[in-house]
Amino acid sequence: MSIAKEIAPNLPYLRRFGRALSGTQASGDAYVVAMLEALVVDPSVFPRDVNSRIGLYRTFLKLWSSVGLNINAATSGFERSSAERNLEALTPRPRQAFLLRTVEGFSIEDVASIMEVSAAEAANLVQLAGQEIAEQVATDVLIIEDEPIIALDIETMVEELGHTVTGVARTHREAIASVAKKRPGLVLADIQLADGSSGLDAVNEILAAIDVPVIFITAYPERLLTGDRPEPAFLITKPFQPEAVKAAISQALFFDRRAGRKAA
Incomplete structure (x- = not known):
């Protein structure tokens, strides 16, 4: 089987990882494209001692860390955020490990294989990232979720991180009304709501009015990972x-705050 066929099923998830790592869709996709171009030029850089998914992420991180790739991304014509320009200083290997473990769902052993370190070192990197994330500034959070139990679970997690839930909306209309009452610093949204309305439509309407980071939590990730623009940088699949x-919340706020945005 060709490398292209082996890695194709995992490319949407690698794109998600790249976007979460860089903080923007444009830059994350640019890194993935650069990796694919490198594989076309020299297929031998793709490791054959591990399964294709681990090999794909390992190859991506190797190229991510290379000076040439970062220069190419900077001059590729994509708009670069402040967070991306400071990526080397603000996003060390502990953050890579944390994303691999919590967002991409790799085991500690797989994280170690991807990053080519011992399992003990991978666990330590995840722990160090958690300590950094715990220092994030608290903000107001709007939850758009129509299932009460799931909404309660999310609300509990948000509050455990030190944030304040300003509202839980079950419909498009409730979401817009909640934002009108209190502008959130973060939105957590499902895409299929109680009355048949769309959480995606609600988010798009919110973003037309205010600049706020959004995390989608949905059982239908394929509806968002289509290759069309715009796509979310932060996407969690149910069951989560x-x-x-928690990792996605901290990552979203990290890139938002460091990019100079301010919640009202």
Whole structure:
């Protein structure tokens, strides 16, 4: 089987990882494209001692860390955020490990294989990232979710991180009304809501009015990972792990705050 066929099923998830790592869709996609171009030029850089998914992420991180790739991304014509320009200083290997473990769902052993370190070192990197993330500034959070139990779980996780839930909206209309009452610093949204309305439509309407980071938590990720623009940088698939939601929240706020945005 060709490398292209082996890695194709995992490319949407690698794109998600790249966007979460860089903080923007444009830059994350640019890194993935650069990796694919490198594989076309020299297929031998793709490791054959591990399964294709681990090999794909390992190859991506190797190229991510290379000076040439970062220069190419900077001159590729994509708009670069402040967070991306400071990426080397603000996003060390502990953050890579944390994303691999909590957002991409790799085991500690797989994280170690991808990053080519010992399992103990991978666990330590994840722990160090958690300590950094715990220092994030608290903000107001709007939850758009029509299932009460799931909404309560998300609300609990948000509050455990030190944030304040300003509202839980079950419909498009409730979401817009909540934003009108209190502008959030972060939105967590499902895409299929109670009355048949769309969480995606609600988010698009919110973003037309205010600049706020958004995390989608949905059982239908394929509806968002289509290759069309715009796509979310932060996407959690149901059923979710609490650690994945917490990681995404901290990552989203990290890139938003460091890019100079301010919540009202």
